[in-house]
Amino acid sequence: MRKQIVVRVAPLVSTMYNTCVRNASTTLSFSFPNLDSYLEPNPRDRVYAYNRDIESLLKSGSVDSALQLFDEMPKRDVITWNILISGLKRNGLSRKALYFYTRMVSQGFVESSSTFSTVLGVISYERLFQQGLEVHSRVIVLGLSLNVYVGSALVDLYMNMGVVDIGLKLFNDLPERNLATWNQLLRCSNEFGMSEKLELFLRMKREGVVPNALTFCYLIRGFSNESFVNEGRKLHCYAIKVGWAESDVFVSNALADFYSACGILTDAKRSFDVIPLENVISWNSLVSIYAYNGLANNAMEIFYMMLNWGKKPSIRSFVGLLNLSSRYVDILFGEQVHSFVLKLGFDYGDSSYIQSALIDMYGKCGKIESSVSIYKNVSKTTLEVCNSLMTSFARCGVVEDVIELFGLMVDEDIKFDEVSLSTTINTLPKSSYGNLKNCKLLHNCGLKSGFDSDVAVSCSLIESYSRFEDLNYSCKVFELLSSPNVICFTSIISAHSRNKNGLKCLKLFAEMINKGLKPDKVTYLCVLNACNDSRMVQKGKISFDPEKQRLACMVDLFGNAGLLEEAEMLIKQTQVSDELLMWSLLLSHCRFHCNEVVGRRSAQMVIKLEPVDPTVWLQVSNFYSEIGDLETAKVIRDGALARKMISEMLTVSKKQL
Numbered sequence: 001m002r003k004q005i006v007v008r009v010a011p012l013v014s015t016m017y018n019t020c021v022r023n024a025s026t027t028l029s030f031s032f033p034n035l036d037s038y039l040e041p042n043p044r045d046r047v048y049a050y051n052r053d054i055e056s057l058l059k060s061g062s063v064d065s066a067l068q069l070f071d072e073m074p075k076r077d078v079i080t081w082n083i084l085i086s087g088l089k090r091n092g093l094s095r096k097a098l099y100f101y102t103r104m105v106s107q108g109f110v111e112s113s114s115t116f117s118t119v120l121g122v123i124s125y126e127r128l129f130q131q132g133l134e135v136h137s138r139v140i141v142l143g144l145s146l147n148v149y150v151g152s153a154l155v156d157l158y159m160n161m162g163v164v165d166i167g168l169k170l171f172n173d174l175p176e177r178n179l180a181t182w183n184q185l186l187r188c189s190n191e192f193g194m195s196e197k198l199e200l201f202l203r204m205k206r207e208g209v210v211p212n213a214l215t216f217c218y219l220i221r222g223f224s225n226e227s228f229v230n231e232g233r234k235l236h237c238y239a240i241k242v243g244w245a246e247s248d249v250f251v252s253n254a255l256a257d258f259y260s261a262c263g264i265l266t267d268a269k270r271s272f273d274v275i276p277l278e279n280v281i282s283w284n285s286l287v288s289i290y291a292y293n294g295l296a297n298n299a300m301e302i303f304y305m306m307l308n309w310g311k312k313p314s315i316r317s318f319v320g321l322l323n324l325s326s327r328y329v330d331i332l333f334g335e336q337v338h339s340f341v342l343k344l345g346f347d348y349g350d351s352s353y354i355q356s357a358l359i360d361m362y363g364k365c366g367k368i369e370s371s372v373s374i375y376k377n378v379s380k381t382t383l384e385v386c387n388s389l390m391t392s393f394a395r396c397g398v399v400e401d402v403i404e405l406f407g408l409m410v411d412e413d414i415k416f417d418e419v420s421l422s423t424t425i426n427t428l429p430k431s432s433y434g435n436l437k438n439c440k441l442l443h444n445c446g447l448k449s450g451f452d453s454d455v456a457v458s459c460s461l462i463e464s465y466s467r468f469e470d471l472n473y474s475c476k477v478f479e480l481l482s483s484p485n486v487i488c489f490t491s492i493i494s495a496h497s498r499n500k501n502g503l504k505c506l507k508l509f510a511e512m513i514n515k516g517l518k519p520d521k522v523t524y525l526c527v528l529n530a531c532n533d534s535r536m537v538q539k540g541k542i543s544f545d546p547e548k549q550r551l552a553c554m555v556d557l558f559g560n561a562g563l564l565e566e567a568e569m570l571i572k573q574t575q576v577s578d579e580l581l582m583w584s585l586l587l588s589h590c591r592f593h594c595n596e597v598v599g600r601r602s603a604q605m606v607i608k609l610e611p612v613d614p615t616v617w618l619q620v621s622n623f624y625s626e627i628g629d630l631e632t633a634k635v636i637r638d639g640a641l642a643r644k645m646i647s648e649m650l651t652v653s654k655k656q657l
Helices: 013-022 035-039 044-059 063-072 078-090 094-106 113-126 129-141 148-161 164-173 179-186 194-206 213-222 226-242 249-261 265-273 283-292 296-308 315-327 331-343 352-364 368-376 383-395 399-411 418-430 436-449 455-467 471-479 486-498 502-514 521-533 537-543 548-560 564-573 579-593 596-609 614-626 630-656
Strands: 003-007 028-032
Touching (some): 078 094, 094 113, 164 179, 194 213, 213 226, 213 249, 265 283, 283 315, 296 315, 315 331, 331 352, 352 368, 383 399, 455 486, 471 486, 486 502, 521 548, 548 564, 548 579, 579 596, 579 614, 596 614
């Protein structure tokens, strides 16, 4: 008598586990054979021979021959089906493996733990999660949930589904957890937070499970973030202690990848150096980190070594080299990398990363036509590609096309992000579309898409509203920021400066200082311009902290603006330890602006403060030469040369002594 069991799958994944335990009803029908059938006379040796031959054929890759032999079998057992399903999976025929699993069940065979572990592995790999839930229901009914192999496969399934809580529950419910089970969980460690990853590793050690090389690879990969450098270093130390750091090439490569991802060049190179060149996997990581740090020669050296060893560079290497070209505006180098992309057979039309890097490189090098050409040849218009072209347009001053490209993205339902939106808002005042109405439309786009709280978008809105002379909206955007940074304060100060509101600039500047934020040069310049436009230079000077670095910045700003007497007064009124630096800086500005009056006073102060150093005297001599006082210049130069000779003679005498 055959019994029918039906299991219904709950629509919500998060409640599926408990539902399956309580309720057995399914949309799939599975049959169990009468156990008495196994007692019937059966030539077991013949079935065994068939199984052995099918397994041998599948291992050799002769799938068609194995299937033909399978069809000829007069009688099969569970082992036959397991051999066929796992063999098909091993030969990359996952869907066919699932087809034969369905046939197996429909013919009344009861799965073993091996069947479930293989089938669940296929389902997880193919991401057929609905089928996975149905198979899990059958696992529960047959009472195999606590089997270590089936349990591990279920953990992997739910972690790949992103249902971490059920995955961990299944893991914790297992009566035993071997190393393979732990590795299965750690393989999906990116689903966990840092504290959870560390706790899992410590728990594994407490349970007496000794990690292997694969364990370290999974954990190190999970720490590949700058925030977790210390944790990664501790793991590296433990790997050295147990002997995996240098003896296993996969661990060494993982360490090189880890330090590269964290931007730690020295440790990445040190980890790379212990790997035999024929076993290097992390070539692309090292090329990328050298390129990121601007070390073009080192990046190209590793790149050529990789080619010599017959290794194909990845997209990561090419993107790193193209970004290096963009940084230094080196079009020749960028075109050479582009040629490599084509020569090595990369179909860059299908890679948005390479497309974006190429568009960005040509845009930064001023070849906007090449950027447009690459954009037109992409197989699929993606957000990354649009952003690269948009920023290239903005950089090259093609402002109308920035607005039109944003409109195209909206029309074709290409999701824009904060980069797209802030670039468009920044460009709007410079284009023919520039008006307050369109600025508000873009602001509404930011509100609806949730980017209104983004710093870049907010600063762009503050800037644009102020350019359309609507300072109230600029202030409203700024006030809605929960924790404005230096850039935000600089934007609102600039907005008030543009509208000649010097007093408000000073208040905002004071508020910024009180919050513990350090102004940059742009902030100082905005405040200075506001005070200058409002004729509040004295109040502006009072607002600045007389710290050496900030005073030097202020002197430099006054000097650039040609306000040399104001800069001189500021130095005199401020007590500073390195007074020579300030007067020397002022003297250089006097030379640039040909201001003889302030320059002579500055030159006298420089000589007074440094009566010995000949290089300082030469600077003063050059100033007098440029204002036409050649006699004074010659006297000071002769004095400088004499001091230099005396200094050299004293140095020689000390060495002889």
